Amino acid sequence: MAVYTEVSDAALGAFLSAYEIGGLLSYKGIAEGVENSNFFLHTTAGSYILTLYEKRVRADDLPFFIGLMEHLSARGLACPQPVRDRAGTALGRLCGRPAAIVSFLEGVSVKAPGVDHCRELGRALARLHAAGADFAMIRENSLSVAAWRPLFEQAEAQADSVSPGLAARTRDDLAVLEAGWPAGLPRGVIHADLFTDNVFFIGDALSGLIDFYFACTDAFAYDLAVCLNAWCFDADGRFDRAMAAALIAGYEAERPLEPAEVAALPILCRGAALRFMLTRLVDWLNVPPGALVKPKDPREYDRRLTFHRQARDARDYGWWG
Amino acid sequence: MAVYTEVSDAALGAFLSAYEIGGLLSYKGIAEGVENSNFFLHTTAGSYILTLYEKRVRADDLPFFIGLMEHLSARGLACPQPVRDRAGTALGRLCGRPAAIVSFLEGVSVKAPGVDHCRELGRALARLHAAGADFAMIRENSLSVAAWRPLFEQAEAQADSVSPGLAARTRDDLAVLEAGWPAGLPRGVIHADLFTDNVFFIGDALSGLIDFYFACTDAFAYDLAVCLNAWCFDADGRFDRAMAAALIAGYEAERPLEPAEVAALPILCRGAALRFMLTRLVDWLNVPPGALVKPKDPREYDRRLTFHRQARDARDYGWWG
Numbered sequence: 001m002a003v004y005t006e007v008s009d010a011a012l013g014a015f016l017s018a019y020e021i022g023g024l025l026s027y028k029g030i031a032e033g034v035e036n037s038n039f040f041l042h043t044t045a046g047s048y049i050l051t052l053y054e055k056r057v058r059a060d061d062l063p064f065f066i067g068l069m070e071h072l073s074a075r076g077l078a079c080p081q082p083v084r085d086r087a088g089t090a091l092g093r094l095c096g097r098p099a100a101i102v103s104f105l106e107g108v109s110v111k112a113p114g115v116d117h118c119r120e121l122g123r124a125l126a127r128l129h130a131a132g133a134d135f136a137m138i139r140e141n142s143l144s145v146a147a148w149r150p151l152f153e154q155a156e157a158q159a160d161s162v163s164p165g166l167a168a169r170t171r172d173d174l175a176v177l178e179a180g181w182p183a184g185l186p187r188g189v190i191h192a193d194l195f196t197d198n199v200f201f202i203g204d205a206l207s208g209l210i211d212f213y214f215a216c217t218d219a220f221a222y223d224l225a226v227c228l229n230a231w232c233f234d235a236d237g238r239f240d241r242a243m244a245a246a247l248i249a250g251y252e253a254e255r256p257l258e259p260a261e262v263a264a265l266p267i268l269c270r271g272a273a274l275r276f277m278l279t280r281l282v283d284w285l286n287v288p289p290g291a292l293v294k295p296k297d298p299r300e301y302d303r304r305l306t307f308h309r310q311a312r313d314a315r316d317y318g319w320w321g
Numbered sequence: 322m323a324v325y326t327e328v329s330d331a332a333l334g335a336f337l338s339a340y341e342i343g344g345l346l347s348y349k350g351i352a353e354g355v356e357n358s359n360f361f362l363h364t365t366a367g368s369y370i371l372t373l374y375e376k377r378v379r380a381d382d383l384p385f386f387i388g389l390m391e392h393l394s395a396r397g398l399a400c401p402q403p404v405r406d407r408a409g410t411a412l413g414r415l416c417g418r419p420a421a422i423v424s425f426l427e428g429v430s431v432k433a434p435g436v437d438h439c440r441e442l443g444r445a446l447a448r449l450h451a452a453g454a455d456f457a458m459i460r461e462n463s464l465s466v467a468a469w470r471p472l473f474e475q476a477e478a479q480a481d482s483v484s485p486g487l488a489a490r491t492r493d494d495l496a497v498l499e500a501g502w503p504a505g506l507p508r509g510v511i512h513a514d515l516f517t518d519n520v521f522f523i524g525d526a527l528s529g530l531i532d533f534y535f536a537c538t539d540a541f542a543y544d545l546a547v548c549l550n551a552w553c554f555d556a557d558g559r560f561d562r563a564m565a566a567a568l569i570a571g572y573e574a575e576r577p578l579e580p581a582e583v584a585a586l587p588i589l590c591r592g593a594a595l596r597f598m599l600t601r602l603v604d605w606l607n608v609p610p611g612a613l614v615k616p617k618d619p620r621e622y623d624r625r626l627t628f629h630r631q632a633r634d635a636r637d638y639g640w641w642g
Contacts, residue, residue, distance in 0.1 A: 028352070031350035108330045
């Protein structure tokens with residue numbers, strides 16, 4: 001959480017002159033987003049977020065992300081809406097980096113969500129999947145099953161130093177997941193990173209979804225599996241079946257799961273947990289000197305995997321049919 | 322520039338329940354202020370800054386800083402206005418730290434100011450001095466002449482590794498300043514740290530002054546000397562007499578300098594430059610591992626001292642009588 005690039009008033013003024021969003025009143029670098037530099041921007045026309053895309057985001061992917069946010073907000077989803085400049089483009093350059101302005105969303109991230117938050121999240125997730133249905137662009141999920149073994153190979157030699165037996169457990173998980181990973185499930189645009197940081201509430205009502213920089217084209221039920229991992233374990237890593245049931249019920253209130261999706265839920269949850277365990281493990285073992293961002297603990301997801309390995313069917317996740 | 326303390330939605334909600342500033346809409350950690358953790362706060366009642374005071378600020382000094390901002394804003398100065406809670410106190414505790422909410426000020430810091438900005442600054446500085454005249458509390462300047470030799474002693478052995486000859490130059494400066502430091506100048510509340518970061522403009526008009534956490538009771542003309550150092554040298558360290566003349570003229574339009582202040586201007590400027598050189602030097606030589614803040618270069622102020630040592634009188638600073 002940091003601002004990687006300083007933006008001077010003069011550079012910002014020159015950048016904003018291409019837009020029709022009024023006169024600049026104030027801007028502040030905000031400590032949000034692990035990958036990019038973000039600024040809260042207040043003009044005579046309203047409040048915005050200015051993002052400078054740092055090197056961890058592939059520039060080739062930006063038209064997908066920007067186009068998706070534009071598509072989803074045009075369909076009424078509460079998500080950041082990219083602002084186009086006078087020339088009609090929503091992706092500019094500032095301080096040598098790709099940059100975009102999006103609408104500011106009110107709301108607060110809930111650190112310790114409850115059942116009601118999970119139900120709201122489920123509804124919003126299904127609405128996101130519906131709103132993305134006619135989005136024309138495709139972006140393959142670069143962090144799906146095919147990416148996990150190469151990630152593991154970067155960390156394998158040191159894995160047991162993080163948690164004894166982690167290397168062997170991961171080898172077993174990879175074998176199971178690569179052999180049984182479901183194909184042919186309903187697919188489309190998924191968020192793929194809908195952690196509590198990326199979901200805003202005002203009071204008990206969900207007010208918006210942010211950070212679409214892992215969004216891609218993949219199975220809808222995989223997105224649900226990411227959320228089950230991110231939202232339905234307590235601070236001690238214990239699975240909360242009531243929260244999971246509310247999340248799934250909220251989702252099904254908008255889009256009922258197909259039988260194949262229900263059947264795949266345990267393996268999708270196990271795969272989603274492995275995906276986050278592996279990226280965290282690689283980051284954990286490769287903290288650069290002087291890093292501004294504290295790496296997240298991979299052991300949280302190692303622990304979730306213990307739960308997923310023993311799950312028999314969707315009922316273990318609170319699904320009641 | 323960092324957020325040192327994370328504040329959860331639950332902790333913030335409990336803290337805000339003591340205030341009457343409406344319902345929380347959003348908050349963001351902002352990358353501003355070297356010493357404290359700051360959050361932009363938006364509620365149904367307006368926009369605020371929430372500050373958590375970290376360990377570099379002495380808790381004993383907080384009533385002076387908070388009281389001063391309250392005093393100055395009550396007299397119409399555009400500065401952050403502390404918000405009192407229902408019990409009437411403006412200084413609370415959050416996440417184990419002293420914390421305060423102040424009004425949000427619109428405006429943008431100008432990285433490369435011009436003559437007009439300097440004139441506006443001079444006016445605002447004189448108004449600040451006038452508005453503070455009847456403030457009852459006293460806080461001695463803990464970074465004035467008596468503090469400089471102890472600071473230098475922390476850095477003396479390594480000073481020449483930063484800039485050849487710096488130790489000898491500083492010894493000479495200290496001898497001159499300790500012998501000739503003026504006493505008896507008009508004094509009162511000064512800001513003491515009015516760098517460009519701490520002055521906001523909207524367009525060409527000055528919209529506010531922030532960051533009163535070095536404010537103290539000292540000579541008014543010393544505050545002007547701090548500003549001459551901070552604002553009137555260009556990016557290459559060359560003195561800009563036109564900017565200095567505008568700064569002094571702006572100040573004198575509100576509060577004419579007394580002859581003793583005019584006469585003291587060169588030594589006050591030299592002292593102010595030494596003060597910032599020394600604190601930067603100590604910080605430069607003591608960067609903690611994993612520091613979130615990049616230290617500022619002391620050599621910028623070593624270079625300014627070259628100018629101040631050869632200045633003969635206030636005319637060298639653009640004062641025309």
